[in-house]
Amino acid sequence: MTFEPQMPNWGLIEFEQHKEKLVNYHDWLYSTGVKTGLISKKPKQFIWDEFIVHSLYFHHLIKKYNFKSKEIYDLGTGGGIPGVPISIVNKRKVNLIDNKKTRIYELQRLVKTLNLENAIPKEEDANFTLKNLEKTIVVMRCYVSTLNIVKIIQKHKLENKNIIFLISSSSENKKELKSLFHVKQEKFLINKNNFRTIDVITDM
Numbered sequence: 001m002t003f004e005p006q007m008p009n010w011g012l013i014e015f016e017q018h019k020e021k022l023v024n025y026h027d028w029l030y031s032t033g034v035k036t037g038l039i040s041k042k043p044k045q046f047i048w049d050e051f052i053v054h055s056l057y058f059h060h061l062i063k064k065y066n067f068k069s070k071e072i073y074d075l076g077t078g079g080g081i082p083g084v085p086i087s088i089v090n091k092r093k094v095n096l097i098d099n100k101k102t103r104i105y106e107l108q109r110l111v112k113t114l115n116l117e118n119a120i121p122k123e124e125d126a127n128f129t130l131k132n133l134e135k136t137i138v139v140m141r142c143y144v145s146t147l148n149i150v151k152i153i154q155k156h157k158l159e160n161k162n163i164i165f166l167i168s169s170s171s172e173n174k175k176e177l178k179s180l181f182h183v184k185q186e187k188f189l190i191n192k193n194n195f196r197t198i199d200v201i202t203d204m
């Protein structure tokens with residue numbers, strides 16, 4: 001099957017400016033990412049749409065809402081998703097947090113290969129990271145659900161620490177969330193036909 005590095009309208013500007021690095025990261029995921037077990041074997045188009053395009057919408061939301069923060073934290077980054085594509089199109093420091101040494105080792109090699117000066121892989125337990133964050137943006141894809149994050153926020157009393165959470169989501173009990181926090185679900189196209197959603201938690 002042929003592979004097309006397509007981009008929905010919302011991402012065309014970033015795509016045109018950073019196409020080479022985004023495609024290089026895609027190729028790295030397809031080869032090294034699979035070889036080293038960072039991701040399971042997937043078709044090239046799947047990796048582009050689900051990992052690269054999906055990740056770029058996190059950046060799109062940061063831009064759309066004009067969220068101000070010097071740093072971004074990607075918790076449970078795995079193969080650098082969504083943190084690596086964000087670091088390619090966004091100048092801010094992007095901390096890539098994972099508690100698996102081998103994943104961090106591969107990401108350290110990747111950031112050197114792609115010359116991503118603002119992407120910082122770090123081996124750390126995300127539960128520890130969360131407790132120490134303040135005035136920042138946290139992104140997460142396929143790591144912790146929005147409902148669980150709300151519980152963690154309450155448990156660790158993170159409500160007044162000025163942290164914006166952007167979390168990939170599916171179908172969850174939004175009613176329960178709304179009574180506690182401001183949660184907005186953003187729906188977007190990752191290609192011509194498929195929608196995904198990201199929950200934005202603010203106003204804490």
Ligand SMILES: C[S@@+](CC[C@H](N)C(=O)[O-])C[C@H]1O[C@@H](n2cnc3c(N)ncnc32)[C@H](O)[C@@H]1O
Nearest residue numbers: 076077078081098099100124125126141142143
């Ligand atoms: C399902 S993968 C998702 C990876 C990536 N975000 C994605 O969308 O493809 C979850 C990742 O979270 C990491 N992880 C699990 N528990 C963690 C913890 N307590 N602290 C940091 N990372 C953790 C795992 O090592 C794994 O790489």
